[in-house]
Amino acid sequence: ETGVTQTPRHLVMGMTNKKSLKCEQHLGHNAMYWYKQSAKKPLELMFVYSLEERVENNSVPSRFSPECPNSSHLFLHLHTLQPEDSALYLCASSQEGHTNTGELFFGEGSRLTVL
Amino acid sequence: GENVEQHPSTLSVQEGDSAVIKCTYSDSASNYFPWYKQELGKRPQLIIDIRSNVGEKKDQRIAVTLNKTAKHFSLHITETQPEDSAVYFCAAARRGGADGLTFGKGTHLIIQP
Numbered sequence: 001e002t003g004v005t006q007t008p009r010h011l012v013m014g015m016t017n018k019k020s021l022k023c024e025q026h027l028g029h030n031a032m033y034w035y036k037q038s039a040k041k042p043l044e045l046m047f048v049y050s051l052e053e054r055v056e057n058n059s060v061p062s063r064f065s066p067e068c069p070n071s072s073h074l075f076l077h078l079h080t081l082q083p084e085d086s087a088l089y090l091c092a093s094s095q096e097g098h099t100n101t102g103e104l105f106f107g108e109g110s111r112l113t114v115l
Numbered sequence: 116g117e118n119v120e121q122h123p124s125t126l127s128v129q130e131g132d133s134a135v136i137k138c139t140y141s142d143s144a145s146n147y148f149p150w151y152k153q154e155l156g157k158r159p160q161l162i163i164d165i166r167s168n169v170g171e172k173k174d175q176r177i178a179v180t181l182n183k184t185a186k187h188f189s190l191h192i193t194e195t196q197p198e199d200s201a202v203y204f205c206a207a208a209r210r211g212g213a214d215g216l217t218f219g220k221g222t223h224l225i226i227q228p
Contacts, residue, residue: 043159
């Protein structure tokens, strides 16, 4: 596998379920991201892990919980979600630092439907 | 924080014609402006970017222009082809890296045969 891979590609869950989204990057990058993509809205940055430290985003509800065990893996734990959380969740990675290009490399996304 | 406005939301052009997508930003400290293309059902991918030390950058049929005084930047696609049909997102960031990007809402470009 190369690039950024996300699993599962599709997920349907009830409001009381607990599930997790997984992301893995094979690019040797030092920063990873979760974005939410909803129809007719900008890509919304949810969380950033840069050099394995989380950059807080206070606007994201606590029902979304990220985890970054190492620089290659990123998880998004989901708990008691709402129907309005249905969206495409995109993972991305980049190389940050004085030689960075600023380019984000995205995964294919996980399409989440909350019933 | 940064606010990026993008227009139009939908753009339909005849194959072979040019397409222009415009974005404005609010933070005068922003210095990095990438454009991403997302084909239907695919991931967004960087197609071109510009930093604030230049006013224009070209790569074959695509070009980006930046006006720092007016705080706007534009994507120009010439000789459009069917494979140019996609959603295009502009973005702006302060520190020249990806970890501070604010995206526009996107423009759905439709190339009519």
